[in-house]
Amino acid sequence: MKHNPLLTNGLSIAFSLLFAFSLIGQAFSGLAYFNDQQQASQLEPVGFWQYVTSSSFAVDVAENWQSEFLQFLLYIWLTVWLVQKGSPESKEIEKRGTESDKEELVGQFATPDSPKWAKAGGMKTHIYSNSLILVMGGIFLGSWFAQSVAGFSAFAEEQLANLQDPGTWGEYLVSPEFWNRTLQNWQSEFLAVWSMVILSVYLRQRGSPESKPVGEPHDSTGATN
16 A cells, blocks of 8 residues: 655654754844844844854854764664663663674574665674664764864854964864853753653653553553554
């Protein structure tokens, strides 16, 4: 039975649109705030395209991206080994670790519908077995690097405007400015994941795959709808 692509891809489409709307909204609200600051400093306001290609906009976007992908990177990796009794966000306690080839359907245990690299064995299967964390880690490192470069550029502009020495990129990486921006994003991501793991032990959302069935006992681990 064929389904409408809009129905079968609704979740990715919805979040793609939400991402686009929020990014555009951030661009316009950021521009308004930036120009308010410009006028307060008796400087000329800038246009939309000038702002969205500026280091000020780039650092705000990059620091949010890097913290989000760090959250997913750590969550994917830690949930291989760590469990939380009663949480649907956790594996069953007995399944800690990377699990067997039979459970993971790799190599000789692959099915006809399994991805090619799951069947291949050797390095290909090893890479594919860790491909999600590799990509998440790559995006995190790339966006964190972009944050550091854009952040240094914005910091240097501010320092030069105040006739102060901006220093070097390496000095910026160990500066309070960089780590304040970084850690204030990290702590919010860690709090969000912690809340989801713990609250889902005792609270329910009917019909959500992120929740246990409404009548499932609190100590049931790894159970989802």
